Amino acid sequence: MSSPLIPVILSGGNEPSGRNTAPAICIAALILKMKHPNENPLMLVLPADHSVKKVKTFCNTIKSAIPFAEAGNLVSFGIKPTHPETGYGYIQKGKVLSDSDIYEVSEVRTFVEKPNLKTAESFIEKMSYYWNSGMYLFSVERYLQELSLYRPDIVKKTKDAVVATMDIGWNDVGAWSSLWELGKKDSSGNVITGDIVCHETENSYIYTESGLVATIGIQDLVIIHTKDSLLVSRRDSVQNVKNIVQHLDLSGRKEHKEHREVF
Incomplete structure (x- = not known):
């Protein structure tokens, strides 16, 4: 691996007003850029309140996604849904780029915010939608480039997004x-x-x-x-x-x- 992989754990704080994760990731990216001026490290962004039962499968999926991040893609991790959940965002996958028995990397067709129940049920039936886990893998420079080109709220429309889908016994411990x-x-x-x-x-x-x-x-x-x-x-x-x-x-x-x- 040509670039170091650095986990960045995001945890909720006592900020006076909610600003979501983009500014926090940006600060982490700037710090890593300052600490590694001659490198372009990869950032593995992981929310602190998630549960993963199949840790080995998760680690193998991350390793498999590294070449895509090194190639300049912004990798999101999609979770195979088990029920029509209305509390999560969804990712619709597009063209399959790589797959194996435990993971699949595809182009991202679209991101969908938290749907109503009827829409969530239709997503389950189509079998091309995955829960958006909020976990990401990308290089410091690539993330900062996107952030400098677009407002944080429309960065996700980037054409260089891919999704690594997996079944890892995941749960967002948010409720x-x-x-x-x-x-x-x-x-x-x-x-x-x-x-x-x-x-x-x-x-x-x-x-x-x-x-x-x-x-x-x-x-x-x-x-x-x-x-x-x-x-x-x-x-x-x-x-x-x-x-x-x-x-x-x-x-x-x-x-x-x-x-x-x-x-």
């Missing part, structure tokens, strides 16, 4: 429902943490920090009880908690910003 998928389930399919008594309760994620939580005759719910508040949601709707946060903000409430106990 409570993800913890149910990853957690150890009891005989009724429940994942529970804390002082909880369940009766006729199935396939639910239940968490309490203090006090007893008792459930009767429910299924497919997420119940989160903290010292500040109580959340009850269907598992397939928990991504919409952002709507509650927006409502609290517009109402002048502070529960989503200030907590009784701060570490």
Whole structure:
């Protein structure tokens, strides 16, 4: 390999306003350029809150994508979908450039933002759409070139994007429902943490920090009880908690910003 490969881990911080990942990747690229002035290192961008079960397959896919990144492509990693998820963006693959038993590298036909359920179901049927994992591989110079030519919000329309698709047991741990998928389930399919008594309760994620939580005759719910508040949601709707946060903000409430106990 002619270029060093440097992982860049992106983790959410306490920034005063959300600016997404492009500026953070840009800062990392500039730092790497300063530290490696005579090289053009590859950046492997990895969000910090993801779960990967098939680590060996993931590593092999990354290795297979390196030549494409060295050739000047911006490589995204697409995940084979297991259900019509509305909380993820999608990548539609185009012409296949390389494939094997564990991975496939294709041209990117289009990027799609989070779809509604009907659209997500059609994506699953077409079998040419993959979840956008938010993981990328590209060279420092190539990324900075794209950023200098376009605004960050339209960089993804670049003609040099390719997608490496894979099945690695991936999960974006960005919602409570993800913890149910990853957690150890009891005989009724429940994942529970804390002082909880369940009766006729199935396939639910239940968490309490203090006090007893008792459930009767429910299924497919997420119940989160903290010292500040109580959340009850269907598992397939928990991504919409952002709507509650927006409502609290517009109402002048502070529960989503200030907590009784701060570490």
